[in-house]
Amino acid sequence: MSHIDYMAPASAEEAATALAAHGARALGGGTDLLVQLRAGRLPPGPIVDLKRIPGAIGIRREGGGFIIGAATPGMAIGENEALAAAWPGVVEATCLIGSTQIQGRASMAGNLCNASPAADSVPAMIAARATCVIVGPSGRRTIPVEAIAVGPGRTCLEAGEFVLEIRLPPRPPRSADAYLRSIPRTEMDIAVVGVGVNLTLDESGTIAEARVAIGAVGPTVVIAKDAAAALVGSKADDAALAKLDAAARAACRPISDKRGTAEFRTSIAGVLARRVATIAYERATSRP
Amino acid sequence: MSRNHVSATVNGDPVEFLSHPGATLLDALRDDLGLTGSKEGCGSGDCGACSVILDGRLVCSCLVLAAEAQGRRIETIEGMADGATLHPLQQKFLEHAALQCGFCTPGLLVAAKALLEVNPDPSESETRYWLAGNLCRCTGYDKVIRAVMDAAADMRQARVPA
Numbered sequence: 001m002s003h004i005d006y007m008a009p010a011s012a013e014e015a016a017t018a019l020a021a022h023g024a025r026a027l028g029g030g031t032d033l034l035v036q037l038r039a040g041r042l043p044p045g046p047i048v049d050l051k052r053i054p055g056a057i058g059i060r061r062e063g064g065g066f067i068i069g070a071a072t073p074g075m076a077i078g079e080n081e082a083l084a085a086a087w088p089g090v091v092e093a094t095c096l097i098g099s100t101q102i103q104g105r106a107s108m109a110g111n112l113c114n115a116s117p118a119a120d121s122v123p124a125m126i127a128a129r130a131t132c133v134i135v136g137p138s139g140r141r142t143i144p145v146e147a148i149a150v151g152p153g154r155t156c157l158e159a160g161e162f163v164l165e166i167r168l169p170p171r172p173p174r175s176a177d178a179y180l181r182s183i184p185r186t187e188m189d190i191a192v193v194g195v196g197v198n199l200t201l202d203e204s205g206t207i208a209e210a211r212v213a214i215g216a217v218g219p220t221v222v223i224a225k226d227a228a229a230a231l232v233g234s235k236a237d238d239a240a241l242a243k244l245d246a247a248a249r250a251a252c253r254p255i256s257d258k259r260g261t262a263e264f265r266t267s268i269a270g271v272l273a274r275r276v277a278t279i280a281y282e283r284a285t286s287r288p
Numbered sequence: 289m290s291r292n293h294v295s296a297t298v299n300g301d302p303v304e305f306l307s308h309p310g311a312t313l314l315d316a317l318r319d320d321l322g323l324t325g326s327k328e329g330c331g332s333g334d335c336g337a338c339s340v341i342l343d344g345r346l347v348c349s350c351l352v353l354a355a356e357a358q359g360r361r362i363e364t365i366e367g368m369a370d371g372a373t374l375h376p377l378q379q380k381f382l383e384h385a386a387l388q389c390g391f392c393t394p395g396l397l398v399a400a401k402a403l404l405e406v407n408p409d410p411s412e413s414e415t416r417y418w419l420a421g422n423l424c425r426c427t428g429y430d431k432v433i434r435a436v437m438d439a440a441a442d443m444r445q446a447r448v449p450a
Contacts, residue, residue: 004309004310005309006292006307006309006353006355008355008356008358027353027356029351030351030352030353030356031333031351034312034333034350034351034352034353035332035333035351037310038332039332044310047353049353049355049356051356073345075345098333098421099333099336099420099421100346100399100402100403100418100419100420100421101333101336101346101347101348101351101399101421102333102348102351102421104342104345104346104347105347105348105351105352187417187420188420188421
């Protein structure tokens with residue numbers, strides 16, 4: 001890599017100022033950014049390392065929810081027992097990203113802002129109704145995770161803006177999430193399809209609220225509202241799962257590429273949606 | 289295009305170097321500090337030949353900027369043996385012939401050491417998943433896995449920390 005300036009500001013405000021420079025890029029774990037710079041896919045520009053900003057690395061609880069610093073590596077997310085207990089789907093999705101070495105660096109915010117349609121943590125975060133705190137030259141704003149990616153490799157972030165935190169909401173009782181992806185091997189691959197489901201049950205064990213998000217079946221993650229509606233009012237029985245399957249398939253708008261044809265992705269999305277909903281339901285029923 | 293003055297700790301020793309703009313930690317280790325045990329295989333975080341431990345986390349040093357190392361603690365393959373005494377993992381790699389060309393070996397050893405630090409009694413399956421980011425084009429992996437399992441067993445018996 002040639003001719004790039006590096007800076008590591010000690011505050012979020014300094015980082016926003018530095019990132020407003022032409023071509024500046026935010027550095028979290030670097031597992032996408034450095035690869036893209038080296039491959040010449042990004043024009044050279046200043047690199048603004050977020051990791052010296054207080055709070056950029058680490059997980060803390062606030063108001064029953066969790067705040068995850070933008071540059072917190074996947075390995076630290078997997079090690080946090082309280083987070084894994086509350087949000088098993090978000091944690092399992094994040095920990096699927098790359099190898100042990102990649103887990104030592106790669107972050108959820110980086111996965112989000114890289115804006116790959118196949119990002120593993122993103123469907124799980126969207127199903128969880130996660131939000132992110134964005135810092136920029138004009139201050140802070142909080143937006144839902146699904147608002148970040150606007151197309152493959154493109155985000156809504158303006159010059160100088162970066163994600164400082166991911167926030168997961170408080171967990172109601174009888175509520176759980178899950179994530180599964182399909183890859184042709186057992187490890188170290190990019191999702192052909194990934195599905196995140198988050199469920200909340202009522203006291204009788206009937207699904208009161210559901211959210212289904214599907215990755216790698218469109219330019220950005222698809223929020224499958226009809227698929228979620230197919231689950232509400234049911235106990236994830238076969239009839240509801242069949243409706244979920246059909247609705248999940250109907251929500252897909254995939255391309256065909258080397259990882260799979262559009263038909264294959266669509267079919268797998270239905271199968272995965274059933275499996276993920278079943279896992280999330282079992283988890284939720286074991287949480288009084 | 290300023291150069292960054294970087295102070296860090298490598299294998300317990302304080303080091304200083306000037307990082308070139310865009311240089312990776314791997315470049316600094318090999319070219320500035322003369323520690324050529326860490327290898328560049330792919331340069332994109334896929335092969336693990338450049339694995340080092342950065343502040344206690346296993347990482348690909350090709351995906352870390354040299355300038356990021358300011359104030360950090362780095363462990364490389366050069367710090368693994370104790371003088372002339374090989375680390376048990378190194379000894380077992382030799383006994384099991386867990387290497388052929390040797391290019392991936394430093395990365396595999398550093399990654400295996402990181403595994404045994406957090407899990408002194410890994411299953412074969414856990415070991416295979418942990419080492420999935422270390423590619424070896426010669427051995428077919430079985431000998432590597434056997435060497436790691438054997439070293440772990442010996443270290444548990446001798447109560448040696450990784």
